[in-house]
Amino acid sequence: MRPPPLLPSPLTELDDERLGRHGVTLLLKRDDLIHPDLPGNKYRKLHLNLRAAADAGYDTLLTFGGAYSNHLRATAAAGRLLGLATIGVVRGDELAARPLNDSLTRAADDGMRLHFVDRSTYRRKTDPEVLDALLERFGYAYVLPEGGSNALAAQGCAELGRELRGRAEVVTVACGTGGTLAGLTAGLGPEQRAIGFPVLKGGRFLEDGIQQLQEEAFGGRRGDWRLDDRFHHGGYARSTPELEDFCEDFTARHGLVPDRVYVAKMLHGVFTLADEGIFPPGTRIAAVVSG
CATH class of the missing domain: 3.40.50.1100 (Rossmann fold)
Known part of the structure; x- marks a missing residue:
């Protein structure tokens, strides 16, 4: 595939005093830079499926x-x-x-x-x-499910977790269908935990789906993970004044425009949890910028 994917994707530290006062360090896992046409979890979820399709002659x-x-x-x-x-x-x-x-x-x-x-x-x-x-x-035709989330997709996303081993105590990711979280946590080390932020209203239904994906891909539940469904801001592709204010402030501080559908909601959740004292001082958080 040309251009070739940028792997492992960059991991960059973000200096933000709002997190610093809690003793928390935020690292951005820039999966959005993997490929210009297949950014982030799209490449990770598709590449094993594409190989399977080619091998089967589709x-x-x-x-x-x-x-x-x-x-x-x-x-x-x-x-x-x-x-x-x-x-x-x-x-x-x-x-x-x-x-x-x-x-x-x-x-x-x-x-x-x-x-x-x-x-x-x-x-x-x-x-x-x-x-x-x-x-x-x-x-x-080779059939891919909605969002591309199947066992092969989860296996592809496990490499994301392996790239983050030893780099952070907590890994966060936005969740649509849950495939990225299912694979990511399977690749993390035993001392790491992950938090998924559903972007759909009523996202708690994802938990069963994620566990099923892990069963199909890895033979059972893998990793220490949980969901926090408070940051959907009205549902998929929806926003609120609170989220818009957060995005504008984040962009002004860091020069990075977070995607409103996924990444911004996850980042808003990270900053809110830090304010709530969820992360002990000294915690390193790797937030996946999925594109």
Whole structure:
């Protein structure tokens, strides 16, 4: 794949007196710099799946996502880079989605064929009859789940944990489908713990899904991890004045614009937990900037 991925991704210390007064050091794990088209957890979750698809002789990828899905965009980019056809099954009405937003426009420009389905059908996307109908329509294809989170994705994300061994006592990551956290914690050392910050409202449902992914990928629950679902700010791709103020202040202090959908919510959670005294003085926190 050209350009080649930047691995291991950089780990940089962030100087912020708001954390310093608690004796906490924040390190940013810059997974957003891994690849210009497949940043962060998208590369880590896709690369083993892409290898499996190639080994099995597939020339088409079929996957699922909402209208603002970063996963759809990344899968389309991977298809372009590797010469694979891509099909994106999109939740929602096609007429309502026109004109296409930036994410879907980018996916289409990279060659992805977009297929819109109503929300009821989308909820049943893993049912055999729905999936069989899609494959009958589009032909032989390697199926990736929504968000790309399956056992191979979790195994790919385990390398992220291994890159962070011995570098921090706490590792934090934003959670959409939970695949990154499932793999990350499997790669961490026994003395490390991880905190996942769901970006969807009602994100506690992720816990069962993460445990199931770890069972499928590693044979059981791995690592010391927990979820804190207080920082979704209204749900996926939603924001609040509090989050906007935090982002503007963070950018002014550090010159880095955090992604509002994932990274900003995780960082807001980290700073809030520090203020709550959750982290003992001397704690090093590695926050994954997933892109």
